Amino acid sequence: MKLVVVGIGQCGGRIADEFARVQARAMEFRRLEIILDTFAVNTDAADMASIRSIRNDYQHMILAGAGKTRGHGVAKISEMGAEIIRDDADKIIDAMRSTSRFYEADAFLVIAGTAGGTGGGGAPVIVQELKKRFDKPVYSMLVLPFEHEENTEERTIYNSALCLKATSSVADAIFLVDNQRYVRKDFSLKGNISGINRIVTEPFLNPLSAGEEKRRGNIGARLLDAGDIIQTLDGWSAISYGVVKIPFIPMPWDYSSNFRKKGSSVHRGIEAMDQALGEMSIDFNPEDAHSALFLISAPHRELNMELVKELGDHLRNYAPQAVIRNGDYPRNKASIDVTVMLSKIACVPRVSQIYSKATALPDVQQRRAVERKTKANLTEEAGKDVPSLL
Ligand SMILES: Nc1nc2c(ncn2[C@@H]2O[C@H](COP(=O)(O)OP(=O)(O)OP(=O)(O)O)[C@@H](O)[C@H]2O)c(=O)[nH]1
Ligand SMILES: [Mg+2]
Structure with a gap:
């Protein structure tokens, strides 16, 4: 099975980069082409600096919305991420289409972190555009946030819920990766992140390779090919x-x-x-x-x-x-x-939890705003007898 892989935002770009290394290994040790090409799309130029294996040209490392963000990202606002990626969709899809032997691709894989502004907003847009333009399955890999991010970054749950809902309405299947499941106490976060990226990409090597083998000794009695994988994948997946x-x-x-x-x-x-x-x-x-x-x-x-x-x-x-x-x-x-x-x-508890937390959010935010106002009023009240300098 041959994929064209695109990562949106920092998380998506890094995992796509890991897929580029999976392909490098398939070529070096098996002489197989399983990933025809790999792309990273971002609104933030600095985010792409850590990418090592995706080809380093503007057709593969695609900076989107440069006129709007001047290469400085969308600061977790996923509505803005979605808008920018939609405006630049033609540029992104044209770059993907210029993959050599593009029409041999069996499917697309679109990757992002749901909590990000660029990835969370942009991934569903790219899935939708690919579905509209090509008659091939479009799969997505969505990375769910660490628990600590839910408490420290207000947009985490909101972006994730928007991304999951939108992507699941357009993608053929979504591989879910929950970052929290990979937290190991004795790992630094950086080690953890690249470790997670390796763990989630490695399982693809054999199933993608099996159907592409040409050497008789490597062909199974029951050959698993692209058709089997396409028939299997539908909806939430792991x-x-x-x-x-x-x-x-x-x-x-x-x-x-x-x-x-x-x-x-x-x-x-x-x-x-x-x-x-x-x-x-x-x-x-x-x-x-x-x-x-x-x-x-x-x-x-x-x-x-x-x-x-x-x-x-x-x-x-x-x-x-x-x-x-x-x-x-x-x-x-x-x-x-x-x-x-x-x-x-049929049911993924973590997705349901993100949806219900996101639905409760406006309440929480409203309550916080009322609390803030009440406290501010009380403080002002307490200071009313202090003489004014101005
Ligand atoms: N597994 C994994 N998760 C990552 C990685 N990078 C970021 N994340 C997670 O992805 C989410 C943040 O998304 P990012 O990709 O940083 O955000 P972005 O799409 O670049 O969006 P903005 O920076 O807001 O424009 C958080 O939940 C992070 O924990 C990575 O390389 N691997
Ligand atoms: Mg970013």
Whole structure:
């Protein structure tokens, strides 16, 4: 499967940059093209300074609304972000269209942090424009804020709610990433952020690669291609993967006992799948997922029907309502990797929470304004007998 990836705002740009590195690895180690091109769009020129792997020209690092913001961003006002990106949509889409072999792309991926002004406002606009102009699925990856941001930055919840609602009304599917789920106490925030970006992009490498393989040895018995992924993805979605090392070079007795060999690969497969299920990018009740896909990537000697069947059963127990698709991707390496996508998730508690907090906001703001006025009046009242200098 081949994607064209665009990141809006700082968060979107950094994650798109990470996708550019995923593509670099696919090319270096597999000679595969899975991401045809990568773009970063921002209203803030300084925000783009940390981008390292996206091509550094004005067609790939796109500064939007320079006439309005002079390259200084929209200060978290997502209505302004949306307006600027809409005004510059032609420029952005034309840059994307100039991707070489653009028409081979199977889908678009639009990435942003929901709390940002540029990303939160701009991402739904770009999704909508891509949907209008091309007959290809448009997916989005939306990053939900850290908890501490909700308390320190008033626009966090409001921007997030606007972005989630607007994007979900136009995108084919949205991968949700909740920053808060990745907070590790022993990490600095900077380490955390680039760590999160790596963790959320890596699971895409195998599912995008599997259908693009041309070498016979790397083509699975059940090949997972773009069609399977497109059929799986719809609405709120999550992706993750797990890896279990195969501990030693196979010993002669590993071949002698077929039963033992199969048993140990099933164990490793289940362990990798459990890892994936435990590290989903967003919290939800698996019973609410109505569509699922898993891909096993392992050396030929580990892949067998029993492994596929057992992993299928395991996922069915976990997400009993889901229609499950699967594939295998033989790779010559010392590990079993299992990627899991869960989609058509009927209810995501974190999204509902953001919506209800946002709806309560005007009340809170009104109450604060009344409180401020009352306190100011009281202070003025207390000072009424102090003589005036002016
Ligand atoms: N996972 C992750 N989250 C990020 C990253 N950068 C920012 N965020 C989150 O994204 C949200 C802020 O969005 P930004 O992308 O900084 O904002 P923006 O889209 O540039 O918008 P403005 O700066 O307001 O114009 C916050 O919730 C941050 O925690 C990143 O590289 N990775
Ligand atoms: Mg910014």
